[in-house]
Amino acid sequence: MRRFLSVLLVAVLLASLGVAKVKIRVLNWSQEMKGFVSDVAKEFYKTHPNIEIVWDSVVQSQYDQVLSLAFRSGDTPDIFFHSTIVPVEIVGRGWAEPLEKWIPKSHFEKFPSVYFTEGVDRINGKIYALPAKGDYRIVRRGWMYYNPKVLREAGLDPNKDIPKTWSEFLKVAKKINESGKGKFYAMVIPGTKSSNIARTFRGFVANLGLMEPFIDWRRGEYNFDSPLWIMFYKEFLLPLVKDIVPAGWDSLDKNLARQMFVQGKTAFYFDGVWMPGVFKKIAPKNFEYGVTYAPVPDEGRWGYYPFDPTTIPVWYISSKSKHKKEAAEVLQFLTSEYFQSEMVKRGYDYSPLAVVNNAKLVENPALKKIIDISKKVGTVSPIPQYKNPYAGFVPYSKKLGSIHPNVWEIIAESLVKKLPPDQFREKLLEYKKKADESLLEAIKEAQSKGYKVSKEDFVFPNWSPLLKNWRP
């Protein structure tokens, strides 16, 4: 009996040891993906029964503070996500673990090598981050969605009458408004926040070759003195606000603008590649929509959408994680062909993996079309890291972000007050002065930390916004 009890005790002990799982906490701000992750993780658990993935989503507005405090306390997540603080800064704070020690070389080879350019996800020779989602060769923001039903109601053919130029857009928009008689409109502008002004007009700005980070790489200066800004304001924005957009747009919320679009109250809505996923959640079941690029000036395109690998969100392993080996296993799963393919198939996002064929896997017709159009309207654009790896240490975007009013706020204010183009120009020039100063300050800041950087790193004389085949 005593022997039996001893065996039983050992068995219980072994069993309890066997089921003790290592919990890997993955901090992120994508609440939407929680169900998806728990579903696909079943595959991971088949080969890793000793690991449990804890998908911990924190609202984006609190995310940075939560992350800072987590590192202050030493009790950090094992893996964390980021897209707005660049890897060089995360590494500078000592938060990220070099990955090559934990992840085999073959895994990095699944990604396009541009991500591991020095100053992008490779810092001082070591890889610290892995792209999480999105493909830098697919234009992410600035798309024009249209509602074919509204166009048909306005007597237009959605296959032929989608406007391609500014004057075509204004003409079509006028016709829609006239046919709608207050029941439906061509478009609204969600004007409560500058970020929403940006989401509406970013595509137009890209077609002018002026898109973020707003640097004219030929000069290494901000582009706010470009006459194209004034042309855009005078020939498109002012007529749009005066004749097309219903009054009160400056107090209209983004969510309401989206609802108006899916309910057939507006014909056009401008936003990013994530909208098909949003429509799935908020639109009626029979909702149909199409997507294309934003209209270009009448004389043609002045630039292409820039392909920038630094804008792709990334995963890090925490330098303070107590389970780096297991965290690396989870990170490899999150960036595996299986996980990423499922993510694309189910319409959550595109995949950054070279081995995943986004065009083949994506099922949503709009997301398919976005891939096709991206090839036509996008191009590789300079980033200072291509010239000098240490340029990644220049916090120029952060400095520009702290200047207010920013360009979108200036556009919103000028449109609300219907300022003449001259006054709009003055405001932009004032902004350019501050922006250029902030760039020099950012360079000085990096120099003071010992990085050999200069304004020259921001100058690419052989670049032009109209060069389709520019290469670093």
Added chain:
Amino acid sequence: MSRRAKTLILQIVMTILVIIWIFPIVWVVSTSFKTTTEMFMDPLNLIPKEFTWDNYVRAWNLANFSKYLTNTIIYSVFSTIIVLFISSMSGYVLGRYDFPGKKLIFVAILATILMPSRYTFIPIFDLVRKMGLLNKLGGLILVSSGVNALYVMLFSGYFSTIPKSFEEAAIMEGATFPQIFLKIMLPLSKPVIGTVIIFHFVSCWNDFFFPLILTLGNPNARTLGVGLYAFYGEYTTDWTGLAAALVISMVPILIVFLMFQKYFMRVMAGGIKG
């Protein structure tokens, strides 16, 4: 104008004010039964056209209500008990007795009102971490149970109005200092106790920031205030789910308020003398 007419006008004005005051709450309840489409396209209609319970099902699951509700109850109840204990004792001493440094202590307590909590969270966070209470409900309870100037002033003001003869009679009967406080003074301060319970319980119930940052490493120790943020996604916000979650989370607060409203009303109406 006759007195009756004046009363009628006053009643109409008050009714309008009540409707304006209560509208947001009624709107949240109404929205919690609407579809997302109806919420946006017909926001002012308070009676849903398509009545749905789906928002409540989603709210319960997404906000992890079953776990977070228990945590919130534990957090709010224990914190309220500790705050009551500390505030009533501090208020009693400050309201009834003179001693050297009393004014200084009073001013120091009052000064805490002027300090925005966001400036104190880093030292508080470090303190809780060093005490080993991070990621535990105990740490959370401790942080929210610190001295609250408003509650101390309420108790102190109340105790200072009670006649001295109450204490003198008790001393004559042989009561000790703790006995006088616990058996005579504290029962007399029910209106303030009720008010503090309502104020503090509601404050804990709605708390978001500290429950988030003090449970960073342990999502299971979080409270409803944090759970409600689960409805804010990366690209969309589930407004109707959020409305349903708000309605569910309002119920316990309403129960607490109904239990103590008699005392609360007395204090609010200036009847602090009991």
